Amino acid sequence: MTDNIVKLLTLLSCEKRLILVFEGFGGISLKDYKNSQTWQWSITDIQALSEGINSTLLILGHRLKADSTRPAIQIIKDYGDLSLVDYYPGALNQVFMNLVANAIDAMEEGNIGKTYQEIELNPNTITIRTYVGNDMVVVRIKDNGLGMNQETRASLFNAFFTTKPSGKGTGLGLSISYKIITEQHGGKLDVITAPLTGAEFVIQIPLQ
16 A cells, blocks of 8 residues: 555656656766756757757666676667657656666566577667658657567556566656657657567657
């Protein structure tokens, strides 16, 4: 009961303020990241949106680099042509943070039981694409982790739903991300996935 109350209070706090807490991020300070955020509606181009993705990758750099169990996670970026889009930069950056962190978690889970050499032969990879299609700015974030079955996929954006072990993850990140995209931006957030094929999150935001 106490855990559920804490989770509910966290959700309400996140939906109202979307507070980020940073510890030990290499390459960028909390002050610098905070100053780069705006929670005001902004009309900008897809290049500025891509810069938000790059900031997210800098913040999560400590999780992307190599360690004793695996090589560095590879990042493939394919940013598309410029086009104006209306969005809340700070809120959208929170979505990028949640989706990239989720991709890292999925790949780390998929690494369990594998040797360093096995992972090196098929390295963990996150592919990020941005482009314009059907009057939408599209951001696709794909990993080559374990993927998920359709039952898990159907519950993925529900508040408090998580497949992670107890004490790791609150089940709020994807739910909040879904609300930011669909309610705050009038867009769409979906996931393409199947077991052992990884997952690709697809963000669509209407053009100006």
